[in-house]
Amino acid sequence: MTKIKWLFIASMIIMLLAMPLFAACPGEETTPPPEYTLYVGGGMSLTGAYAEDSAAVLAAIEDYVQYVNETKMMAPWRSETFPDNVTLEVLWRDDELNVEKALTIYEELKAKGMLVYRTSGSSTALALMDRLNEDRMGSPSALVSGPYLLSPPKTCLTIYPIYTDDLAAIADWFLENWTEDRAPRVAYLTADYPPGKSILIPEMDAYLESIGYELVGTQLVPLVPTSPPTTQLLWLKENKVDLALCWMINPGSQPTIKEAVRLGMGTNLDYKITFGLAAPSHLPVFVPAMGAELSEGVVVAGSYPPLDDLATPGVAFCNDLQEMYHPNDMVTHVMYEAGLVEAMVQVEALRLAMLEMPVEDLTPVDVLDFGFFKITDLDTGGLSSTPLSYSSGNVEGVDEVRVDQALNGKIVKQGTWPLRHLYAQ
């Protein structure tokens, strides 16, 4: 026993002593002169509520970087090429959705020479927002809910609409299909979690009322419910709600909608109600998991096209990349598409910046000013609802919201609606 104890203590001490060296060394390295390496990637949350999303994003970024390195092409449908003497490399760390870790990871990767960055979730984006802004580090993220990133303009770039804009589009869509004389009754049914609550802003209420809705109230469900949210759903029924606006992640939305169907609530069921979800409950994950009967009528805004929609060039590209690099281990999560868009934005920013500045002199500010803010109409092959454009002051890349509905187990695109820019001040 004592031997084990001493061995263990000795190893602890060695580990502690070695750690600063371990940590300090890689940061000092610089890229060798003739061939340049630029980094893409950033923080990932492989642990926590966004784990499955982050894993898919990571896979996409890695595939895309490999594609650009091998072909020097930006995408099959684009003619621009990536400079020959520059190699891309993915740098990432698991921040466990912990903001303190996210901060030290950011500093580490920045020290390694990252010129672009990604944040893994709303909370980490918020925590890093000030740092990113201070360093003028451009940072696209798939999961930025925050209107606060927009005013005053910061350097976090969203690649899909902010949740309040998603829900506004759903409200617009619903109103277009509304046939009754009375004003439709709307309520929020959202996750009891900061991004879930981020949709509960006065601006949202005001917009809904201004276009003719009658606002009923709010119900919260746990982020990952441990029992079906019967209470909340019954409350909707009791208050005769026609449209429920929700922000939920998949593990929250599936049991919720399943319970709603059991209670006879749905577009085609006894009690007519439509569930409109903002992006994280991506329909392409939701519909196959739930099946035709349970998913019927659910509307999602700001989602990505399904992975079997091969007519869309972006989706075909996703499939090709996976076929090429890991055919036996296909990622079927729709966030693969989001990851691909993120990677495209990061790499495009680097490419654009290199047109203005020699690669060896690039700094994050240059990449932001000459890269990210010069991106106009970046064609994502139909992955995002519209081509992406960023500029100083416009960090919400899309200008329209795609709305899809699950009908008979299929995802049917309902069209796109303009952004309403409903942000909390």
Add this chain to the structure above:
Amino acid sequence: MSFFLQLVVSGFALGMVYALIAIGFVIILKCSKAFNIAQGHFVMIGGYLGFTFLVTFHLPVWASLILAVAAAIILGLLIERFTLRPLVGQPVLAVIMMTIALATVLEGLATLVWGGEYKTYHGVLPTITLKIGELSIPPETLIGVMVSIAVVTILMLFFRYTRSGLAMMATAEDEQVVQSAGIKVTTVYALSWVIACVVGVIGGIILGGVSGVMIPLANVGLKAFAVVLLGGVNSIGGAIVAGIMVGVLENIAAGYLDPLLPSGGGLASVFPFIVMIIVLIFRPHGLFGLVEIERI
């Protein structure tokens, strides 16, 4: 009125889940004086085991259940032998910290084995929807009630009629007496962990069938502690009664008070904790717990 009744019924379903978790907790506490913070994690593991056997291996429900219980037994034995046994005689904090550390390791192992993805097995478990007038009773209530009754009955029989069960009850009363009677206390400890693990895993399979499985599912354990406290930490019957009480009250509170609160309420997620504080202030030994007399 039907709104109220529905709240009660779905609260009942929720309470059954709480009660199942609480029972596992109480058994360990009763027999080995350890507070097991990781009880919620047994539930999560149970959910994943259910997914593995039912979906990945396409096994029938009965076979999955047997295999999951077998896995739970092994897990319980391993945990007791390698983490709790070295701590016999250590202060309360050490044991609690051990179970917390255990919880994080279990979480890590689950991530390693099953990944961070959300796993569902909708429709694999039999679903029976009972409708009485306007009232619709959720299938998980029925399954929960049936399983809980079955588990409690088996435990009662076990404690009353088997040698090991009697030994466990005796250990709860007085360790030294048991030791002098020639019963190995370590066996009793191991057994209590095994039972807690099995109960947790069964709860997890039910819960997984209803809500799907994900790592944060383990947090249900934290809420179940309110039930444990309300029922009295050493009363199995108390855990069941308190489970139902907390479940129903939580639902009613959320149903009627939430709309009155700013920012959407969300009382359901905090309600058990409010119950916890109230119980601790006014009745620390719970409804059915025993009061200990301190002496010097």
Add this chain to the structure above:
Amino acid sequence: MATDQQVRLRIENLSLSFGGVRALIDVSLDIRDGEILAIIGPNGAGKTCILNCINGFYKPQQGKIAYNGQKITRMRPDKVAKLGIARTFQNIELYTGLTTQDNLMAARHVLMKQNFITSALYFGWAHKEEIEHRRTVEEIIDFLEIESIRKKVVGVLPYGLRKRVELGRALALEPKVLLLDEPMAGMNLEEKEDIARFIIDVFEGQGDTYPNTPVLRDGIKTIILVEHDMGVVMDIADRIIVLDFGRKIAEGTPAEIKANPEVIKAYLGQET
């Protein structure tokens, strides 16, 4: 004899029960200045219960305890301690994580004036006060001949020494009344003699050998001793009270007690 002395502690008709178990039944007794009072009785007679009631640890259902005429029944233990009543325990109740010296210092708690802010700042007032109290504590350590274990954590000390440290801790409180709960239980003859000597020395006072420690200089003039060992009790007690099943069955000088038939019966456990 001390019967003409002032009554320090008066217990009147004290009754205490736990659920259905009656631990003390209508016990009355007086403790005067200048006497060592011993309480004896078989196991479970309620000896320790009386001490627990005196220092407020148990709340008796009936009866009254007065200290210097002030009612202290159901008073909080720490307030009782502040009035100057200290005790030792049957099953040593030391602060196991602290050193001998700190155990004694901890007992100076009620006598110290610093608050947590001056403590945290330390330099200046708190430092001065610490040194002042340290002087007293060192004298008690000297007195009890435990210098060698001054900086040892008490948890690891042998039983006899721990008993001694506990006595030291009670002295460090500088009490007016000292309650000793079986101070000699589980000791060998030599250790018992040591403790007996300490008790007598404390009672009598040591004069100017310990100038900084009033409690050692002037002695503690009121001591209650709960003890099993009849020999020791007969030797050092001025007066003895005998309890049996929660009732006081006898009271008197050692000689009277020795001759009391009730006491003999209780001790030999004869059926009446």
Add this chain to the structure above:
Amino acid sequence: MGLPSGTFNQSYGQDMAIFRTRTHWVMLLAFLIFLFACPLFFSDRILTILTIIGITIISVHGLNILTGYCGQISLGHAGFMAVGAYTSAVLTAKLDWSFWAALPCAALAAGMVGLLFGLPSLRIKGFYLIMATIAAHFIIMWVILQLYSVTGGGNGLAVPRPEIGGFVFKSKGSYFYLVLIIACLGTFFAKNLVRTRAGRAFIAIRDNDLAAEVMGVNLLSYKLLAFFIGCVYAGVAGSLLVHYFAFATVDQFPFMNSVWYLGMLIVGGMGSTAGAIFGAVSLKLLDELVTIVGPILSAAVAPQAAASLGLIMRGLVIIIFLIFEPRGLAHRWQMVKAYYRLWPFSH
């Protein structure tokens, strides 16, 4: 015990001093100079890590006083940090207070909330108190999210950086100094507190609360005092944290942080000021190690291996310490020091 051979105490003051020889003082001074010189030769990244470690140390000192010394186990420490953090955030962001006025208010507010949830501690112990503090955490978070108009709810709150006479603590180096000074003061106060009257009362309560009460310690007020002081430390740490991020969200204070703080005490050594520091440093460095190893492991095995690494490592370290060295690194350090002092007569 523990003095180099040939050194003797000549007064009680000397005996009570922490640093008793000239060598001790020189070593302390050298260490402090080293710490204050850090920004000169360390990168932003290391400074960030050190700053976060510093904030963690402040917080863990508080928990150490509450749990390590007074024995009142708390799993709500992150919640109490959040109280301080939001007090300071709201005062500076919404009411335009100066950071220097908001910091004491934050400390006080956290202390008061700590008092509130410490109230049941008179009647309940151990596990029950853990439950009360877990409940405290979730109730605090819920209240913060409810007060949307004040705290920004889930959207968080942008917080200005501390400034003094026009100088803004914006650079990594300057904030590092701020945290370092407060951490040093915190350590100084904590060390003094636990070796004097209040500290001894805390330990008395931890080791034997019944005897402590009989020996004159007012249990309720001292338990509450421990809660108050522990939470004041938490409040200061929370305030420093949000001002460092320049943003306050509830996600900065996840429940698991409370668990890790307790873990730090286990690893470092309960009831030892040095232990709190050792624990915070070693677990935070372990975190860094995990982050760096993660991607390597991910490439070699699978992404989820990287994800599980942190949880498993931290859990295992705590388990190993509980089994093999329950007194923590501080005790190990004492033994190493003793060995060194007595060298070459080590037995």
